[in-house]
Structure formats: C-alpha cells, structure tokens
Amino acid sequence: xxxxxxxxxxxxxLTDADFNPFRNGTILLQxxxxxxxxxxxxxxxxxxxxxxxxxxx
Amino acid sequence: xxxxxxKPAEQILSSADxxxxxxxxxxxxxxxxxxxKLASGVAGSGPAFAAYSSSGxxxxxxxxxxxxxxxxxxxxxxxxxxxxxxxxTGSTATLNGISTPAYSFAPNVAGYYLISANVGxxxxxxxTYVYTAFQKNGSTVYFNAVGGGNGSSVELSxxxxxxxxxxxxxxxxxxxxxxxxxxxxxxxxxxxxFSGFLARAx
Numbered sequence: 555x556x557x558x559x560x561x562x563x564x565x566x567x568l569t570d571a572d573f574n575p576f577r578n579g580t581i582l583l584q585x586x587x588x589x590x591x592x593x594x595x596x597x598x599x600x601x602x603x604x605x606x607x608x609x610x611x
Numbered sequence: 612x613x614x615x616x617x618k619p620a621e622q623i624l625s626s627a628d629x630x631x632x633x634x635x636x637x638x639x640x641x642x643x644x645x646x647x648k649l650a651s652g653v654a655g656s657g658p659a660f661a662a663y664s665s666s667g668x669x670x671x672x673x674x675x676x677x678x679x680x681x682x683x684x685x686x687x688x689x690x691x692x693x694x695x696x697x698x699x700t701g702s703t704a705t706l707n708g709i710s711t712p713a714y715s716f717a718p719n720v721a722g723y724y725l726i727s728a729n730v731g732x733x734x735x736x737x738x739t740y741v742y743t744a745f746q747k748n749g750s751t752v753y754f755n756a757v758g759g760g761n762g763s764s765v766e767l768s769x770x771x772x773x774x775x776x777x778x779x780x781x782x783x784x785x786x787x788x789x790x791x792x793x794x795x796x797x798x799x800x801x802x803x804x805f806s807g808f809l810a811r812a813x
Contacts, residue, residue, distance in 0.1 A: 588701045588713055
C-alpha cells in the first residue's frame, strides 16, 4: 500500500479535492524522485489530524 | 592612411583605416549593437538544454512527483546541455556555482527563458486526469491538465511551455506531475521531455 492508500484507509472521507495542489488541496503528498519515496509535504486539513508515523507504518 | 600619433580630428576614419579583427569588446559601448546590425542567421548563445526520461517510474495517486528527466546525452529524443546548466541526476548538484536540485535547470545567464515540457503517463483510467506543474524555485508558475484516459491503451501527455525570467545566479526550474489515477507510470522517451533556452537576455 502506498502512502496515499494508507491515508485513504485511515480517512476514507477524504476526496480528490483534498489532495489536488492545483485546486487548493489542504494535503500535499510529494515524491522527489530521489529514492526516498512518497512523503507528506503539507497537512493543513481543517478537521483531520496528520497521521502519525505509527498509523502510516 | 597611416598617421604618426593620433589621427587628425578633421580626417574621417574609414573601414580601410581599421585593421581587420582589431575591434575588441572593450571598444564597443554597452548596448551599442542594434538588431539591424546583426547578420542574418545570427542567434544568441545563451544556455540551452533538452532532456528526456529514460527511467520513467511508477506514479502514486494524488502525489506530486518530480519528473525524472535523467537523459541529456541520448538519442531517443533531443538531448543536450550547452552550458552545463541542467542537473539530470536524482540529487542536488552544484552547476556553475549554483546549487541545483535534482532534475532541475539552473541557467547561469540572467534573462527570459522559454521552458517546455511534456510528461507521458500510462494508462490512467476513465474519468481521471493528469496535471503537470512548471515550478520555479519550487513554486508553480504554470500548470496544465488533461483527461480522457481509458485505463488500458490511452496515454495522457500534458504538454506546455512558459516564458519565465531566471536570474542566472540562484533560480532553478523543474517539472512535476500529478494524477488522481491509480496504478500509472511515467513513460520514457519522446513523450516525456524537458527543454529550455535563453530567449532574451535580461
């Protein structure tokens, strides 16, 4: 399961709009193509807390 | 005509009085060469590069991904780097004294650059979309999007260009891709290219 899929499993109420950086999404997932993988670059959701490392493990 | 000492003020200087190849840069006033004085076929010599992705890679849904245009010397698509201003590696490098992030262009001449790119993504399912973000110093200055995938045979390849000022000392430029589709990949070769050149000096 990738990072996005893990987050969606935790918070199934999230939609495309929450993640879309071009439509003011409050959550930004990023991959810098440097081998370190996907990561949460920004979490500014108004109601859902940023998942912990344990929740995403 | 030859003179002992300086030319008398009343003598008009002609081209015959000027030794071939003797006019140096220091002899020309700044901004003294006009467009009309340039011979046909004369183009600028600022930085120019072209690269394509020969690595591709998987693309996670809802994850803004730096496009790995890793090949600037191959032959599948135009590939060159006239001034060593493009970092085609996955880690930060110092090019011409400029700290240049992975897969980024950092021109060392101030001016206005035409940056172009496309990103092939296969095969996004029906109803999904693919965006590309043209980012200067990590901030999006232009983006575009396409939709219309069918999940099996239609590759989406957003394509665009932007004319942008780069300061020649620290500004860098990169391309990122984003999709809401799952199980897609960045294509390689001619559908995933990145290029730029100096269109006008500062």
